[in-house]
Amino acid sequence: MSIQDDAPLLAVMGHFGLSEDALLGIGGEACVFALGKDRIARVHHPGTARGAVDLRARLLEDLRRSASAVPFSIPSVLEITERHGRFITIEPRLPGRPLLRVLAEVTGAERDDLVTRFLEASTRLCALRLDHEGYGDLCEAEPIRASSHRAYLERRARKSLASAGDAFAGVDPSRLAAALPEPARPSFVHMDLFPGNVLVEDQEVSAVVDFGGPSALADARLEPLSAVAYLTPFITPTATDRDRRLAREWLQAQHLDALLAPAERWLAARWSFARDDVRLHQWCREVLLERTEHG
Known part of the structure; x- marks a missing residue:
């Protein structure tokens, strides 16, 4: 509308x-x-x-x-x-312009620097503290809460997949959760950190916005992993192959590259309910179904 x-x-x-x-x-x-x-x-x-x-x-x-x-x-x-x-x-009103729009205007070293600043910001959000115990949703009317991270991941994926209908009927939430590690402690995770929710000014990240529904107490590593996963044209239309190569090299330097594929699969399950968002739903299908069929 x-x-x-x-x-x-x-x-x-x-x-x-x-x-x-x-x-x-x-x-x-x-x-x-x-x-x-x-x-x-x-x-x-x-x-x-x-x-x-x-x-x-x-x-x-x-x-x-x-x-x-x-x-x-x-x-x-x-x-x-x-x-x-x-x-x-x-x-x-917070300072800056959405990185999503700025990426449509810049190239070369300036662009690389902005993408790197975005990725670095993803590692800083866990410094935000909440006085909650355990793992789980923060803004859901009927939140999923669990004492272990894997239990939360499984229940959260299962709920989303159930809302998605038959499209992902063969996806096993327990396997998605088991593929990710159990962290030492819960941390705040924005969970929707893509360039549309990051503002930049003078080549620096000036603000992060759109906290809300997806936010959770989870493994802090999910934040940089999701930031890299979301640099796909399905979610970030202005992202390029060069951006994705840079992001994966950055993730490798953080010793997190081995977790990217399982994190992408869980994230795709987590967003699978969003059938009204055509591009996001296509990404979920590509990650959960097409890669499996061809891999």
């Missing part, structure tokens, strides 16, 4: 005096508009429950306690309101 076909969204925009020129982006959970230079309005999609909005706000509030441990900005919620049947969060 386009903005012009969404009457409640147009009414919200009218309430705040917004035009389509103020649109900063559309994600899986919300449309984001600039409210001047200092604030944004995050208009949640139809069907979003107030509980989900509150869970995200509480997560961000908890993460703010350790936000100084990361060298970039993270979101916070200033206000939650409702207009025309839509929940809206008013938040500070």
Whole structure:
């Protein structure tokens, strides 16, 4: 549905005096508009429950306690309101432009440097601390929680695959989980760290955004592994073969390259429910089905 076909969204925009020129982006959970230079309005999609909005706000509030441990900005919620049947969060506008867009404009050494900065940022998010025990979802209305990482991975994959229907009926969640190691301790994992959710300014990562639904307490290694996995044209249309080679070389230097394939398979299972996102669903099929058939 386009903005012009969404009457409640147009009414919200009218309430705040917004035009389509103020649109900063559309994600899986919300449309984001600039409210001047200092604030944004995050208009949640139809069907979003107030509980989900509150869970995200509480997560961000908890993460703010350790936000100084990361060298970039993270979101916070200033206000939650409702207009025309839509929940809206008013938040500070964070500095920078989406790396996804910047990658469409730069080449050569400048591009390589930005990709490297993005990958390095993926190793810093685990410095954000939460006072929770065990492993599990952080923003789900009915969260999966487990005392071991593999138990969480299996249950999370099983839930997503069940929602995906028959397309992935032959995928075994227990095998996906068993292929990944058990970490020493749980860490905060954004789980949706791709170039569209990273802002850059002056060749540095200035902010990470879109914390929410996928975030979990999990193995910290999943963050850099997912960042590399998401550098595929299915998820990051501006990614190139050169970007992917650089990312894999970087991952090898982190001694994580052996975990990439099993991490990709689990991530594809985790996102398999998202049938309405055509490109993401194609990636899930490619990872879980086509590679298996040809490999």
